[in-house]
Amino acid sequence: MKFNTKAIHGGQKHDIAYGSVMPPIYQTSTYAQTTPGGHKGYEYSRTHNPTRHALENSLASIENGNFGLAFSSGLASIDAILKLLKPGDEVISTNDLYGGTYRLFTKIYEDFGIKFHFIGMENTEHIEEYINNKTKLIWVETPTNPMLNIIDIVATVKIAKKHNVLLAVDNTFATPYLQRPLDLGADIVMHSATKYLGGHSDLVMGALIVKDKELADRLYFIQNASGAICGPQDAFLALRGIKTLHLRMQRHCENGKAIAEYLVNHPKIENVYWPGFKTHPNHNTAISQMDDFGGMVSFTTKENNYQEAIKIVENLKIFTLAESLGGVESLAGHPVSMTHASIPKEEREKAGIVDSLIRLSVGIEDKEDLILDLKRAIG
Numbered sequence: 327m328k329f330n331t332k333a334i335h336g337g338q339k340h341d342i343a344y345g346s347v348m349p350p351i352y353q354t355s356t357y358a359q360t361t362p363g364g365h366k367g368y369e370y371s372r373t374h375n376p377t378r379h380a381l382e383n384s385l386a387s388i389e390n391g392n393f394g395l396a397f398s399s400g401l402a403s404i405d406a407i408l409k410l411l412k413p414g415d416e417v418i419s420t421n422d423l424y425g426g427t428y429r430l431f432t433k434i435y436e437d438f439g440i441k442f443h444f445i446g447m448e449n450t451e452h453i454e455e456y457i458n459n460k461t462k463l464i465w466v467e468t469p470t471n472p473m474l475n476i477i478d479i480v481a482t483v484k485i486a487k488k489h490n491v492l493l494a495v496d497n498t499f500a501t502p503y504l505q506r507p508l509d510l511g512a513d514i515v516m517h518s519a520t521k522y523l524g525g526h527s528d529l530v531m532g533a534l535i536v537k538d539k540e541l542a543d544r545l546y547f548i549q550n551a552s553g554a555i556c557g558p559q560d561a562f563l564a565l566r567g568i569k570t571l572h573l574r575m576q577r578h579c580e581n582g583k584a585i586a587e588y589l590v591n592h593p594k595i596e597n598v599y600w601p602g603f604k605t606h607p608n609h610n611t612a613i614s615q616m617d618d619f620g621g622m623v624s625f626t627t628k629e630n631n632y633q634e635a636i637k638i639v640e641n642l643k644i645f646t647l648a649e650s651l652g653g654v655e656s657l658a659g660h661p662v663s664m665t666h667a668s669i670p671k672e673e674r675e676k677a678g679i680v681d682s683l684i685r686l687s688v689g690i691e692d693k694e695d696l697i698l699d700l701k702r703a704i705g
């Protein structure tokens with residue numbers, strides 16, 4: 327099956343009770359047993375739920391994995407990965423990463439004795455300098471948030487395999503429509519399904535997808551033992567979202583390109599971050615591992631003034647000023663005061679997250695309207 331077909335049918339069966347085409351929302355905590363242990367594979371909904379299973383099978387299918395796991399949020403799914411580790415273990419992570427991931431690593435797991443190295447991975451050779459016999463996980467986010475850097479997954483896979491270290495890729499920005507890390511050799515794909523997979527800004531959810539059975543079993547154990555599962559209603563919504571992922575992504579990419587090209591020619595704009603530009607430092611890597619460049623675009627102004635950036639995001643009318651991304655509607659954010667406020671200024675600026683940086687999640691409206699909106703707001 328090719329991708330568009332998988333997005334709709336991958337891992338799906340019609341409901342056995344009445345043939346409903348969409349899986350019913352099994353809004354139940356428990357399942358009747360005929361005799362102790364006599365059940366149809368479902369005992370308790372933290373452990374198993376048919377609606378969640380339908381979604382997990384779809385997730386596995388679209389990422390070309392064998393096993394999918396759905397969690398109550400993206401961060402809950404990252405939390406499950408970290409529970410594979412023990413005190414003393416070390417993690418090497420992208421330095422330009424989702425603020426909440428950074429907070430989870432440094433404010434929770436450092437206290438449990440896990441050591442994190444945050445490094446620029448655009449040049450993957452740096453990674454090896456930080457590997458020692460305690461290194462257990464390499465954490466890659468690509469494209470990165472909000473700088474849209476691209477990290478070479480194949481080169482990172484080589485390093486991870488050579489040193490027998492797990493490699494997890496946060497594939498939230500690209501989605502499997504554009505990039506399939508498991509095919510490139512990564513061990514775990516993670517999603518904030520809150521974003522493009524759900525796609526309609528109506529749920530919060532996380533997902534993990536793996537190929538290896540043993541790794542899947544350890545993660546299922548953690549999912550059940552820690553309990554951060556998603557509910558059946560949200561599973562249904564995410565499954566519905568995935569069925570149009572390919573159509574939405576196509577338009578996100580088209581609109582993202584139009585807006586990046588508009589901004590790069592604007593006299594008040596200093597830098598535009600979008601991996602589709604030939605001048606983007608990792609453009610060739612983007613071409614080699616992505617099928618298109620996505621709908622995320624970040625930019626800075628020539629004045630690099632905090633107040634000016636705030637005014638721009640306040641003046642936008644079609645772009646909603648909001649956290650999050652990946653929905654059908656366009657959103658704008660100011661990382662320094664919003665998503666990345668929890669990252670210390672010095673760390674932030676090292677990664678290029680300066681006062682005037684604005685991040686756009688370009689939606690699937692008419693691009694002409696989006697460009698007019700930006701024109702009005704930037705002046």
Ligand SMILES: *Cc1c(COP(=O)(O)O)cnc(C)c1O
Pocket residue numbers: 399400401402424426427467471496498499517518519520521530531532
């Ligand atoms: C939103 C996001 C997360 C966290 O996911 P939640 O669903 O908000 O918990 C992690 N990584 C990236 C890249 C994100 O955009």
